[in-house]
Amino acid sequence: MTILSNPEARTDILNRLRRAEGQIRGIARMVEEGESCLQIGQQLSAVRKALDSTYLRMTVCFMEQELQARIHPDPAQQADLDQMLKDMETLLGRMG
Numbered sequence: 113m114t115i116l117s118n119p120e121a122r123t124d125i126l127n128r129l130r131r132a133e134g135q136i137r138g139i140a141r142m143v144e145e146g147e148s149c150l151q152i153g154q155q156l157s158a159v160r161k162a163l164d165s166t167y168l169r170m171t172v173c174f175m176e177q178e179l180q181a182r183i184h185p186d187p188a189q190q191a192d193l194d195q196m197l198k199d200m201e202t203l204l205g206r207m208g
Contacts, residue, residue, distance in 0.1 A: 121173045128166040135159045165205065172201045 116122050139155045176197050179185075185193055 116173065117177065118173065121169070121176075125166060125170055125173070128162065128169065132159055132162045132166065135162065168201060168204055172197050172204075175200075 116125070135155065136159055139152060139159065142152050142155065176193070179193060180190075183189070
């Protein structure tokens with residue numbers, strides 16, 4: 113089993129999850145206060161997009177870890193790998 117060992121990726125993912133957690137608490141508060149279904153639905157959509165983005169980031173992080181474990185790139189290859197994964201994340205993000 114691979115762990116999330118990259119500190120920057122771990123921080124990014126935790127920050128994304130904490131933002132989504134705050135948004136969900138806000139939605140619960142909106143429901144308690146009787147806000148309109150439209151407003152609640154808009155906020156649910158925003159949380160869903162945030163979680164989809166976090167899932168995508170986690171998937172790219174997993175791919176990065178697995179590739180590095182198997183190919184042990186030199187610095188030049190690492191730069192190419194980093195750019196490829198960044199481009200892939202951008203491309204996949206546009207598809208969602």
